[in-house]
Amino acid sequence: NAGVTQTPKFQVLKTGQSMTLQCAQDMNHEYMSWYRQDPGMGLRLIHYSVGAGITDQGEVPNGYNVSRSTTEDFPLRLLSAAPSQTSVYFCASSYRGYEQYFGPGTRLTVT
C-alpha cells in the first residue's frame, strides 16, 4: 500500500497562474479532503468528498476547485494563484468514522 500520495512536493507559481495539486489513495477510502496549513492558523479544511461524484466546501474554499471522478483521486485546482495561497497543502483520506490518513504535503509558494 502506497497510502496517500501527493504531487508535486514543491511548487512555485506566479500570481495569476493556475495549477492542479494531485492526490491519490489506494485504500478504497470513500472520504477524501484537502487542508491547508499556515503558521499560527493550524490546518483548515478547503474541500472534501464523501464519494465519487460528491464534493462539498470546507472552511476556506474560495479560489479552489475540486472534482472526484474516481474513488482513488481527488485533485485540487487553483484557478488563479494569489500570494495568499502560499501554504502547505495536505490531502487526507479515511473510511467514515475511522482514522484519517494524511499525505506528505505540497509546499506551494506564489510570488
Added chain:
Amino acid sequence: KQEVTQIPAALSVPEGENLVLNCSFTDSAIYNLQWFRQDPGKGLTSLLLIQSSQREQTSGRLNASLDKSSGRSTLYIAASQPGDSATYLCAMEYGNKLVFGAGTILRVKS
C-alpha cells in the same frame, strides 16, 4: 462555529518525565476525536482515535481520553523520550469535517 484549543502552545521537559497535553472544544456534538503527531516539514501521523462512544484509547506509552460533557481531551505521554519531540495536534470530527487545534510543540531534552 466549532473551535478547538490546545494548551500549552509549547512545552519543554527533561527526558523521562510524564506529561499531559490538553485539548478543549466548544461543540460537544463531535463524531470522534483524533490525535496526530507532526514532525518538522512532514505530514501528519495518526496516533490515536477515540470514537464518541468511547472514553479513552491507549497505544504503548500514549493514552488519550475524551470527556464530551466538559469539552476536553487529554493526551498522556509516559516516560517521555527525545524522539517524542514533535508538534502534537488534536482534531475533532463534526459531520464530515475535521476541525484542528493549533498544536502543542513538544521538546524532550536528553
